[in-house]
Amino acid sequence: MNLNFCAAVLRIKRLCCNLKLKSAYALQLEGKIKSPVASAIWKPWGPNKCKFFLWLLLQNRIWTADRLLLREWPNSYFCPLCRRNLETAFHMVAECTYSKQVWNATSAWANCTSLSPDNWNEGNDLQTWFKLLTAGQTQQRGLQTLVLLVIWSLWRERNRRIFQLEELPPSRFISFLRDDVRTWVLAGAKHLDSLVAHIFEE
Numbered sequence: 001m002n003l004n005f006c007a008a009v010l011r012i013k014r015l016c017c018n019l020k021l022k023s024a025y026a027l028q029l030e031g032k033i034k035s036p037v038a039s040a041i042w043k044p045w046g047p048n049k050c051k052f053f054l055w056l057l058l059q060n061r062i063w064t065a066d067r068l069l070l071r072e073w074p075n076s077y078f079c080p081l082c083r084r085n086l087e088t089a090f091h092m093v094a095e096c097t098y099s100k101q102v103w104n105a106t107s108a109w110a111n112c113t114s115l116s117p118d119n120w121n122e123g124n125d126l127q128t129w130f131k132l133l134t135a136g137q138t139q140q141r142g143l144q145t146l147v148l149l150v151i152w153s154l155w156r157e158r159n160r161r162i163f164q165l166e167e168l169p170p171s172r173f174i175s176f177l178r179d180d181v182r183t184w185v186l187a188g189a190k191h192l193d194s195l196v197a198h199i200f201e202e
């Protein structure tokens with residue numbers, strides 16, 4: 001048999017196999033509703049572990065005190081950041097007085113009013129709140145990366161307080177956050193760079 005003919009047959013077989021796999025994959029996803037927050041989580045620049053954490057947080061799948069309480073597992077009940085309210089995912093990132101101070105400072109650097117708690121609507125759920133932080137903003141990708149970093153940093157501060165029994169006052173937290181912004185920019189977050197380049201000049 002002609003060698004060229006054999007190669008052509010093999011190519012066609014491979015193509016058919018790929019088509020079947022592609023169709024089977026598409027079939028599995030048929031009827032699924034795309035998450036309204038997926039692209040805001042996965043598309044902006046950011047370390048994968050932070051994005052994965054954010055994904056879990058927005059599905060209310062992280063082990064905050066409210067979820068531990070429901071299962072009657074050990075928990076500290078109160079939010080470790082303010083020690084006033086039951087800790088929920090939404091409280092930790094949006095309602096907590098400590099977190100609000102952080103968002104206020106971040107809103108000022110990024111010159112973005114949608115990050116300021118004064119402009120948030122009460123009654124929004126976690127995913128709606130998250131979407132509205134950057135919806136319709138100029139430099140959206142940079143803002144989404146900044147939001148990812150703020151939320152990740154709040155989670156780390158929460159864990160520092162629980163597991164290391166150490167805490168940062170808001171002013172020090174914000175100072176470290178600015179250092180982390182620089183680190184992320186140096187690591188390749190170019191959209192973030194154009195958003196907050198001025199803090200490098202201070």
Ligand SMILES: [Zn+2]
Nearest residue numbers: 079081082096
């Ligand atoms: Zn709190």
